[in-house]
Amino acid sequence: MQRRRAPCGGAGPPHRKRQRHNILAAPAAEAYRNGSHHHPRCTGGGLNGPPFLFLGTDIERPHHEGLEARIADAIAPTIEHMGYELVRVQVSGKERPVVQIMADRTDDAPFRVEDCEAISHAVGAVLDVEDPIKGEWTLEVSSAGIDRPLTRAKDWNRYAGHVASVELLVPQEGRKRLKGTALGADADTARLRLEDGTDMDIPRSNIRRAKLVLTDELIAATATPKQEN
Structure with missing residues (x-):
């Protein structure tokens, strides 16, 4: 081979x-x-x-x-x-x-x-x-890029305040796809503020995939500062 x-x-x-x-x-x-x-x-x-x-x-x-x-x-x-x-x-x-x-x-x-x-x-x-x-x-x-996948609690906490999309394995409150503002996570639970203003605790074991959504705020927060001569 x-x-x-x-x-x-x-x-x-x-x-x-x-x-x-x-x-x-x-x-x-x-x-x-x-x-x-x-x-x-x-x-x-x-x-x-x-x-x-x-x-x-x-x-x-x-x-x-x-x-x-x-x-x-x-x-x-x-x-x-x-x-x-x-x-x-x-x-x-x-x-x-x-x-x-x-x-x-x-x-x-x-x-x-x-x-x-x-x-x-x-x-x-x-x-x-x-x-x-x-x-x-x-x-x-x-x-991982700018609109990175959120695979660890560290990712959820570091990018708290930014918009994220989440796809669930099993629907929660009748929804399988969610979008809102990441509020952080621990070893068991991720927290998301939905677009209607309600907060949702999501078992991380039920998350199929989660990632940041590309926004101007995210680009600004992750931009590399220009070095001065």
């Missing part, structure tokens, strides 16, 4: 295993304003249910199931040791699956292409050994 490594999204030369690494950097706030951003795929399901693993005082790993859980368990210690936090693992496709890794820097510094490259090399080495997927597959590494 061969591995294909692709710096910044292109196809690289074949190697021992058939696996291509696509490296995707987070889009900048200015690119969102101009409508020219490239957004990494952010869909997924069943990523928010318990149990939630808190490591020390700062690092919380999002919950995954099945193949995604095996991949997350395999790679999380490595990237955490490198100074990153795992945001999400998503596997899509059947004939040639795509393994998408989303990560943050633990120091909250802007996520760069160099970070994607470092994670890609490290994760690729781990998965070559673990070999979780038989046959040809693709590895994509990216930051």
Whole structure:
């Protein structure tokens, strides 16, 4: 088998295993304003249910199931040791699956292409050994972006006050899709102020997926300050 490594999204030369690494950097706030951003795929399901693993005082790993859980368990210690936090693992496709890794820097510094490259090399080495997927597959590494998925309590708390959309596994109060202002979360419950002004406590085990909604306020809050000469 061969591995294909692709710096910044292109196809690289074949190697021992058939696996291509696509490296995707987070889009900048200015690119969102101009409508020219490239957004990494952010869909997924069943990523928010318990149990939630808190490591020390700062690092919380999002919950995954099945193949995604095996991949997350395999790679999380490595990237955490490198100074990153795992945001999400998503596997899509059947004939040639795509393994998408989303990560943050633990120091909250802007996520760069160099970070994607470092994670890609490290994760690729781990998965070559673990070999979780038989046959040809693709590895994509990216930051979570601006309208990021909310997979951890940390995400809900950090972006409290911003608009979020939530899809539930089981309808709550007759609704399966919700939109409102994030009010924070703990290990068990996420809180959302709906557009009609009512507050809703949502069991995180019932969240299929949740993500921030792109707004001017979110862009302004996440914009990288310009450095003065």
